[in-house]
Amino acid sequence: MKKLKKSAIVTCGLVLLLMSVPKLGNAMTNAEIDKRLSQIQKIEADNAKKQQENEKQKKEIAIQKKQEANNLEEIKKQIEEQGKLLNEIQGQLLASKETVKQTNEQLQEAEQRVESRDQLLKNRVRLMYTNGFVSYMEVLFEATSFSDFLDRFHALQAIVSQDKQILQANKKDKESVAQKKVQVEAELVSIQTHYAESEKIKLDMQQKEKEKETALALLAKQEEQTEHFTEEQEEYARKLADEKSKLWAERQKNDTKNKPAAVYTGGALTWPLPGRTTISSGFVNRINPVTKKAENHKGIDIPAPAGTPIQAAAPGTVIIAQWMNGYGNLIVIDHGGGLQTWYGHAKSLAVEEGTQVKTGDVVSYVGSTGQSTGNHLHFEVRKSSTPVDPIPYVSAK
């Protein structure tokens, strides 16, 4: 947010400066011209600083944006993984609930078995020792001999003992089912806890995802703001360059008194980088029919090694010799007659503003300053402040 405000303040400053520009037209003395030129130079130097700061900011935002975008992608991946995990746990949860249900049924059955065996045993004992005693005794007394009596007695004892054994076995079975029930219920609780934890992790991640998306949107806004600032700066620089062009023309007129000043009246410009004939990027100025976006390359790019001397394409006055925005170190020569040539991305400059140059004079040296990815000269021709295709203007390379 802080950065946004800063840009807004800088923009306001720009507008105020523009309003303070005095009107041209009335004949100015050289002293007046020089005063205004030095004013403009101060403004330009100040703007160059702001531009560099803006470019720095732009780069920082781009880096941040990339980082945030990577983070967001990572979070999205994690959310997807977490979603898969949740599905898995949900499957486990269903299976576990089913196991608990089955175990409960098993326990009920086991309890029933114990109860019915217990009942059976009680009934038999009751038969033996209470109401049924008689009949049992009868069974015994019906014995035909003492050994028959013993056989019958043992048989009865065996039945009761077997009942007791079965009851014991049933009770043991019930115990183990009850134990299993405790176990599967504990398992269910642990799975439910795991599910709740995983769900919370996913929700946290989704919250982070939202935060990252918000951060990205803010960065995009800031980026737009810096772009806007660059456009404004370029527009302002163009206006200052125009004014300087007029001031220099006025000064030349004063200096030559009655002699007419050298004015470009047509004819070929010379190639600014002799021997370097490759054009890596040509002049483009159109609206892309598909994307509807402006495709704009205001000049031609001529690759050359760093330090290669850049030569004036025609005689004229150097009206800009300083850093400007994406141009980096920039030379602009005014040739009169509304014609200017621009030389961008220089490693260093060889002339000062106000220098009168002849065709072929070295004005700067090839570099890769400003918005540039390699050593080259960005060469522009401007007709009445409008960039035009330089190719028809330059003849011999």
Ligand SMILES: [Zn+2]
């Ligand atoms: Zn270029």
